[in-house]
Amino acid sequence: MLCARRLAGTRNALNGQIGLPGIALGVVSFLLASANLMGSDAPEPPVRIPSNVAWTAETIAKAYSGNALRGLLVARRCDRCHGREGFSSNPRVPNLANMDRLVVWKQLDDFRSGKRSSDVMQSIASSLSLQDTADIAAYYWIMPIAWDPADDRAFPQPLSDPRLEAVAVRLITAGDGSRGLPPCQACHGSVGWVSGAPSLATQNATYLLEQIEAFASGQRRNDINMRMRSIAAQLTGEERRALAESYGAGLSPISSPQK
Amino acid sequence: MGDLMFRDTLSQTTQPAREPSDETANSKIRKRIRSGLVAVMLICVWVSVRLPYEVESGIEALLNGPNRVDPQTLHLRGEFVESNLGTVEEPGDGVTLRMIADQYLFVPQCVLVPTGVPIRVRITSADVVHKPSIKETGVEIKAVPGYVVETHLQFARPGEYEMPCHEFCGPGHYTMRSKLIAVSLQEFRNLSQEARTNCALR
Numbered sequence: 001m002l003c004a005r006r007l008a009g010t011r012n013a014l015n016g017q018i019g020l021p022g023i024a025l026g027v028v029s030f031l032l033a034s035a036n037l038m039g040s041d042a043p044e045p046p047v048r049i050p051s052n053v054a055w056t057a058e059t060i061a062k063a064y065s066g067n068a069l070r071g072l073l074v075a076r077r078c079d080r081c082h083g084r085e086g087f088s089s090n091p092r093v094p095n096l097a098n099m100d101r102l103v104v105w106k107q108l109d110d111f112r113s114g115k116r117s118s119d120v121m122q123s124i125a126s127s128l129s130l131q132d133t134a135d136i137a138a139y140y141w142i143m144p145i146a147w148d149p150a151d152d153r154a155f156p157q158p159l160s161d162p163r164l165e166a167v168a169v170r171l172i173t174a175g176d177g178s179r180g181l182p183p184c185q186a187c188h189g190s191v192g193w194v195s196g197a198p199s200l201a202t203q204n205a206t207y208l209l210e211q212i213e214a215f216a217s218g219q220r221r222n223d224i225n226m227r228m229r230s231i232a233a234q235l236t237g238e239e240r241r242a243l244a245e246s247y248g249a250g251l252s253p254i255s256s257p258q259k
Numbered sequence: 260m261g262d263l264m265f266r267d268t269l270s271q272t273t274q275p276a277r278e279p280s281d282e283t284a285n286s287k288i289r290k291r292i293r294s295g296l297v298a299v300m301l302i303c304v305w306v307s308v309r310l311p312y313e314v315e316s317g318i319e320a321l322l323n324g325p326n327r328v329d330p331q332t333l334h335l336r337g338e339f340v341e342s343n344l345g346t347v348e349e350p351g352d353g354v355t356l357r358m359i360a361d362q363y364l365f366v367p368q369c370v371l372v373p374t375g376v377p378i379r380v381r382i383t384s385a386d387v388v389h390k391p392s393i394k395e396t397g398v399e400i401k402a403v404p405g406y407v408v409e410t411h412l413q414f415a416r417p418g419e420y421e422m423p424c425h426e427f428c429g430p431g432h433y434t435m436r437s438k439l440i441a442v443s444l445q446e447f448r449n450l451s452q453e454a455r456t457n458c459a460l461r
Contacts, residue, residue, distance in 0.1 A: 047342055048341045048342035049340060056331045175431065181434060186363055187431065191430045192362075
């Protein structure tokens, strides 16, 4: 409105000096301004974008272009939390050994863009270049998952309740059709893989449970097409615990994407 | 006797071919013209059968714009961004329901639609072909990666419908089920935007 009033003022001033062309100019600019105002008045829902990463051929090629030898040097800054060979001693920190390169690439990119929040990881990820990201991904991808007596890893942890295993095995292998819950193994291996879906076979239980809870509450929302948010929100408390602890106990078959 | 017959047939085959008379040449030309006419007629029939469809789809394409989308970047831009999914009321009459089918979920996983108004369903796939079918209605919508598939529906009375995937799409296919809930228009309008978008999360 202010804008329109100011324009009306200029119109009057012009009217005194130039006459008809001034009026015409004023009317045109008034119309333009009102059209602009109407445009901005229309309610526009905020566009929510879960992640800036899309699995286009270029992105996949970039994520696969890492040099594991260079990654060996770059990844030394990750040792403190993620372990020298990608197995963490802290069960709240994810294991990265043998993790698919697309997973590491996407999560680092999401930390960098703020699509996934973490006090520690956001600042570290923003210090990494795209080449560093690909190199780190390549390094962790070639790390073996074989048990090593020398290192100090939290994985595997025994189940807190043996009855949880049956609940988890059913969800991992068959899912639950009545709620539209797909089997975990259809995307997270070993039966099927979806681009960007991490292997869960050697993941820490505490970390997994925290992530399932975060997806369910909507606190973490960097899953493309709301896959994990839709699933996690429908899992009961017992099922969340069962899945996290069963994967954390190493009960699912170990394999990695054939890529 | 046999030898004689053999020689006879041999002599027949070795006879020099006679020059074709004018009559046979004429009949050949006539035959060609006739087959040409038949071909032209067939083409005419095909065109007249197809023409209405072609014109209709052409007009539809002109009105709706190109229905191509990039399945990999649905979440980044365009009408299928996360915040645009679900049922929205249109300024005119009716509602638009936008959905993504991906391995192995429909997004949103539970959709709400009002009864008694035309519903424009726009669906696409993020990976492979899926086919949500609305049980007890005979409606099946094929979601094809790279294309927006549009269907028009209308529900007469409220109800809850199962909406499973009826096209094999991978190891998680058998649990790929979603729900469609039809509520009265009044009830639909009373709901919040969030609740209209995804009833699985309410």
